[in-house]
Amino acid sequence: MNAVVVRATPESVPQLVASATSLFAEDGGQRDPWMDLTWPHREGPAYYSDLVRQSDSLCLLALSPTGSAIGHLIGRIRRADPLRPGAVAGVLESMRVESEHRATGVGTALADEFFAWARESGANQVSVTAYAANESALSFYRGRGFTPFEVTLHAPL
Numbered sequence: 001m002n003a004v005v006v007r008a009t010p011e012s013v014p015q016l017v018a019s020a021t022s023l024f025a026e027d028g029g030q031r032d033p034w035m036d037l038t039w040p041h042r043e044g045p046a047y048y049s050d051l052v053r054q055s056d057s058l059c060l061l062a063l064s065p066t067g068s069a070i071g072h073l074i075g076r077i078r079r080a081d082p083l084r085p086g087a088v089a090g091v092l093e094s095m096r097v098e099s100e101h102r103a104t105g106v107g108t109a110l111a112d113e114f115f116a117w118a119r120e121s122g123a124n125q126v127s128v129t130a131y132a133a134n135e136s137a138l139s140f141y142r143g144r145g146f147t148p149f150e151v152t153l154h155a156p157l
């Protein structure tokens with residue numbers, strides 16, 4: 001892998017927004033007719049500016065040797081609640097690697113950093129949600145130890 005994984009800073013929020021915009025277009029935009037593809041552009045700057053400052057959030061960027069962003073990962077901690085009192089979950093909210101840098105280990109490096117952060121933050125499990133049709137992401141997650149737990153079913157009306 002010819003990349004380095006760093007924590008995003010307030011100054012790198014535009015790179016997070018750009019990667020999230022591409023993820024929306026490639027993933028939700030192809031698989032969910034209701035997805036608002038304008039959300040990252042409209043709400044992303046404020047949303048990610050807030051996240052990079054929160055201790056319960058992880059905002060990672062993968063940088064190429066020239067310093068350009070070639071991937072991102074967002075993680076959150078979901079604290080125990082009355083329904084699941086023992087569960088503290090590290091939630092992998094989103095991740096993406098630029099297509100020309102895929103299958104070189106960048107996604108694995110991002111995920112490894114997320115696992116370490118989740119453990120250090122007190123999580124005792126990790127979770128991620130992906131579209132059932134996103135077979136390459138599901139394959140990637142299975143390879144990182146994730147297995148199906150709940151399944152959400154949809155039907156058109």
Ligand SMILES: CC(C)(COP(=O)(O)OP(=O)(O)OC[C@H]1O[C@@H](n2cnc3c(N)ncnc32)[C@H](O)[C@@H]1OP(=O)(O)O)[C@@H](O)C(=O)NCCC(=O)NCCS
Pocket residue numbers: 023026027094095096097098101102103104105106107108109129130131134135136137139140143
């Ligand atoms: C999913 C994604 C982040 C993986 O990143 P990556 O940098 O390609 O991952 P790696 O190079 O670390 O690959 C790790 C493993 O995943 C496998 N993998 C990666 N892309 C794959 C694909 N398209 N199909 C099948 N397996 C794939 C690799 O073969 C490798 O397997 P191994 O561990 O058995 O060797 C990347 O493909 C991506 O950005 N996809 C588009 C955005 C997306 O769908 N994000 C997830 C939304 S839930």
